[in-house]
Amino acid sequence: MSNDSSRPAPAALLAIAGSLLGLAFGAVSTMDFAAHLDRKVHGVTCSFVPGLLANESGANACATALYSPYSSLFRRTVWGGVPIALLALGAFAFFLGFGVWLWRAKVVGVPQSVRIAFGALGLTPALASILMFTISVTKLGSVCKVCTGMYVASFLVAAAAALVLKGAIEEPDSGPPLLTTTLAVAALLGVATFTPGLVYAAVVPDFGTYVAGCGKLEKLEEKHNALLKLPTTSPTKKAMIFVDPLCPTCKAFHEQISGEGIFDRLDATVSLFPLDGACNWMIDSERPVHAGACVVSRAVICGEASQESRAVLEWAYEHQPELTAAGKVSPAKVKELIVARFSKTAACIDDPKTERRLHQMLQFAVENHIRVSTPQFYLDGQRLCDEDSDLGLSYALRRLAPEVLP
Amino acid sequence: MKNPMTLGLVTGVATLALMVGGVVSRVRAAETRLREPDRAQEAVAVADHAEEAYCTPAFKQVLQRVLNACGLVGQESRRGCQPGDVKTFASIDDDDFNALFTPLVKRGGIVMFEEGKEDVDEFARQFVEKKWNDRKGARYFFIVARASKSGTVDKNRSLSHRRANSVQYFLKEKTNDPDLDSQVGMLWLGSEFAQLGKDYCETWENSHAGKKCDTDAINRSAFVSWVDCRL
Missing domain, CATH: 1.20.5 (Single alpha-helices involved in coiled-coils or other helix-helix interfaces)
Structure with missing residues (x-):
């Protein structure tokens, strides 16, 4: 009997375990997010056992989630936004306290109306998890391990809440009035949930001075009219984009600004900058960064004749893995893939005039002394810092060109 | 508690x-x-012009002197260099001077002129245009005009000067490029400096392909090439 009385009730155990798990995963996610406030490149933890494995650099599902617009709130006001994981931290801290209360009070020692309130509010993390899981699957196409950890934690807390609720509603009404109690518990949960976010927003450095500090284009026009205009639906601001069609970061950036409705508000000009030594003298031809990018770039240029440049570029982004694999075989293989989809480009791709135009674009990059990296994005000649091209995009655009934000 | x-x-x-x-x-x-x-x-590299292996310190030194002395850098009022200048600033003998350009054999070519003429004929126009369009990552385009040894030194200096100018005028007319003057470096060597040997008829592409080529013919010419060196 003494063992039974000292052992935590299942509901308390679930609440405590779920909260601790949620705190652990929430802390990992928040710490990874906050590390990016130094505007440098960082790996993102993606593990079911945080701390056991080193942060993974490059692309992984957790990085996809972190850089997506769904990882934080108020991105236009706070650089990077306030990470949603912070809300989880506050909520799980609240449920941990509640779990300890349930444990020490052996559940039934907690007033019935409070248990009903907990039972109802304890389901909210699970509802939030269902929402975030749906976004992950439908919008991001992947589910990150750290996020999954938080989903599991939420369901443990929900299971605890359901057990508590079931027990409480079978009892006769007792304790303080239910409505008052529910409002009070909800208020406490709200305070706990939003406190970390408010503190975070208060201490985040001011990035306003950094946004416009990444240089300007020295020349806005290319004297041979070599640059490509990409059609957009409602252009409001001149934008110059240096891109490599086989560069994954270019693809991610294009998808981000397209997905957020920004691209179609740009008066977009593209200067192709393939990181492939076959045409770009700035890249070692023995060690091309993106072999085959010269052929794809010429195809994008060729698309202009049939007003398909944007279509070719977006198709190249979409089929980047196949084109990259073909590029490792031979330029002819890349051309074969392109011509199978855009037959009109066949003759133009190998035309010396197309090659010359591509070289003129590269010379334009030289005249502007841009960095040998892609993508590079300029608004009315003002460069968007690389550091502002993902997490800080909305914040930076609000300062550089608010009219492009939908 | x-x-x-x-x-x-x-x-x-x-x-x-x-x-x-x-x-x-x-x-x-x-x-x-x-x-x-x-x-x-x-540490990220900045976009720049091409720098090929043939851009040796000696080659770049000569080019730099050409650029400084012949009007491309800083001295807007002056265009081109004449034989006396080359001898002075290049501090290099004829063979060594010619050898510097040997690595450009696949890149450049020789525009041929009729005896005593500086007219850029149709073949030469096509030839110059083809070479000009093949810029890739180069920063400077060089025109090195010569004259054969027939005639007086003064006449040949003047003739090679006109040949260099003819090529440059053609390019100006053809390209309408406002920055052309800052890209084209010119030398006119007359007949007294760095004459080409007959072997240049076989080893270098020229605008009179298939026509008779001898030592006189190859020196009635203007060597043209983009130069893939950062200076």
Whole structure:
């Protein structure tokens, strides 16, 4: 009997375990997010056992989630936004306290109306998890391990809440009035949930001075009219984009600004900058960064004749893995893939005039002394810092060109 | 702590404080790093012109002197260099001077002129245009005009000068490029410096392909080429 009385009730155990798990995963996610406030490149933890494995650099599902617009709130006001994981931290801290209360009070020692309130509010993390899981699957196409950890934690807390609720509603009404109690518990949960976010927003450095500090284009026009205009639906601001069609970061950036409705508000000009030594003298031809990018770039240029440049570029982004694999075989293989989809480009791709135009674009990059990296994005000649091209995009655009934000 | 509610409250508040403290500490650490210069960013290469293996220090020295002395850099009022200048600034003998351009054999070519003429004929026009269009990553285009040894020294100096100008005028007319003057370097060597040997008829592409080529013919010419060197 003494063992039974000292052992935590299942509901308390679930609440405590779920909260601790949620705190652990929430802390990992928040710490990874906050590390990016130094505007440098960082790996993102993606593990079911945080701390056991080193942060993974490059692309992984957790990085996809972190850089997506769904990882934080108020991105236009706070650089990077306030990470949603912070809300989880506050909520799980609240449920941990509640779990300890349930444990020490052996559940039934907690007033019935409070248990009903907990039972109802304890389901909210699970509802939030269902929402975030749906976004992950439908919008991001992947589910990150750290996020999954938080989903599991939420369901443990929900299971605890359901057990508590079931027990409480079978009892006769007792304790303080239910409505008052529910409002009070909800208020406490709200305070706990939003406190970390408010503190975070208060201490985040001011990035306003950094946004416009990444240089300007020295020349806005290319004297041979070599640059490509990409059609957009409602252009409001001149934008110059240096891109490599086989560069994954270019693809991610294009998808981000397209997905957020920004691209179609740009008066977009593209200067192709393939990181492939076959045409770009700035890249070692023995060690091309993106072999085959010269052929794809010429195809994008060729698309202009049939007003398909944007279509070719977006198709190249979409089929980047196949084109990259073909590029490792031979330029002819890349051309074969392109011509199978855009037959009109066949003759133009190998035309010396197309090659010359591509070289003129590269010379334009030289005249502007841009960095040998892609993508590079300029608004009315003002460069968007690389550091502002993902997490800080909305914040930076609000300062550089608010009219492009939908 | 006997009161379960108090214990729960303290646990919740302490956890929240711990988490908030951790986040604030992480943000402050990021802020400190933010103020440090980013060495990775500083190390990123900047787009620049091509620099091929043939850009040896000796070659670049001559080119640099041509650019400085012949009007491309800083001296807007002057265009081109004449034989006396080349001898002075290049400090190099004829064979060594010609040898400097040997690596450009696949890149450049020789525009041929009729005896005593400086007219750029149709073949020469096509030839110059083809070479001009093949710029790739080069910064400077060089025109090195010559004259054969027939005739007086003064006449040949003047003739080679006109040949260099003819090529440059053609390019101006053809390209309408406002920056042409800052891209084209000209030398006119007359007949007294760095004459080409007959072997240049076979080894270098010229605008009179298939026509008779001898030592006189190959020197009635203007060598043209983009130069893939950073200077």
